[in-house]
Amino acid sequence: MLLHYTEEKIKVHSIIIALQKVKEDRSIHQLKFKWLQAFRTKGFQLSLIITLIYFGGLVVFMNHFFSYIENREGILLNDWILNQLEPVDLSTYIFGVIYSVLLVGLLYFFNTPFLLLRVLQTIVIIYSLRIITLYFIKLDPPKGIIPLSDPFVQKIAYNGIVITKDLFFSGHAAILLILFLAASNTWVKLLFLVSLLFVSIMLLWQHVHYTVDVLGAIIFTLWAWTISKRLSNLHQQN
Numbered sequence: 001m002l003l004h005y006t007e008e009k010i011k012v013h014s015i016i017i018a019l020q021k022v023k024e025d026r027s028i029h030q031l032k033f034k035w036l037q038a039f040r041t042k043g044f045q046l047s048l049i050i051t052l053i054y055f056g057g058l059v060v061f062m063n064h065f066f067s068y069i070e071n072r073e074g075i076l077l078n079d080w081i082l083n084q085l086e087p088v089d090l091s092t093y094i095f096g097v098i099y100s101v102l103l104v105g106l107l108y109f110f111n112t113p114f115l116l117l118r119v120l121q122t123i124v125i126i127y128s129l130r131i132i133t134l135y136f137i138k139l140d141p142p143k144g145i146i147p148l149s150d151p152f153v154q155k156i157a158y159n160g161i162v163i164t165k166d167l168f169f170s171g172h173a174a175i176l177l178i179l180f181l182a183a184s185n186t187w188v189k190l191l192f193l194v195s196l197l198f199v200s201i202m203l204l205w206q207h208v209h210y211t212v213d214v215l216g217a218i219i220f221t222l223w224a225w226t227i228s229k230r231l232s233n234l235h236q237q238n
Helices: 002-039 042-070 091-109 113-136 171-182 186-205 211-237
Strands: none
Touching: 002 042, 002 113, 042 113, 091 113, 091 171, 091 186, 113 171, 113 211, 171 186, 171 211, 186 211
């Protein structure tokens, strides 16, 4: 009887595994179908190619641009909120949250090609706007700043220069806000919102940004998200 029970249990377990495999195969098939449909859309192909090429150009340009802004004089702001916070090095926690959330975002949005493209286009718009604001708004870093220590970027970019004047407006806050705006699932959206709040607070606590840098990120990101909506409508119509 025990042997019979064991055999039945093995059969049930095998059926469950088989059903899970069918579900996974169906999910993969649906994902392939979505991307095939997207690539059959002429506007999607062209927009994705242009976005990726432009993004690559931005990365190369900003590597030299940050070196330029680091060597110029700026204005030191008197930030009441920062004056209340004793600076603490929170780089490990900041980038732990950011890179974890970016991975979640990539996995989440990869299932929706057109939405992923809109997210990428918004990021490109944001960094284009940041070049303009950083060029015209010349700021010195806050008093007591503890420079961010990015475990990945510092090893491959900036030629070993410590960047402290990458201020208005916050790119880290902007990217997390983009993920929040793009997500539709309630729990994923909540994750992105909580991450945005925690990272923003930690950036201020480390005196990496002024308060206005974080607030500016909200305004410019909402604007960029609106612009990307128009771009999204254009390539979906083609």
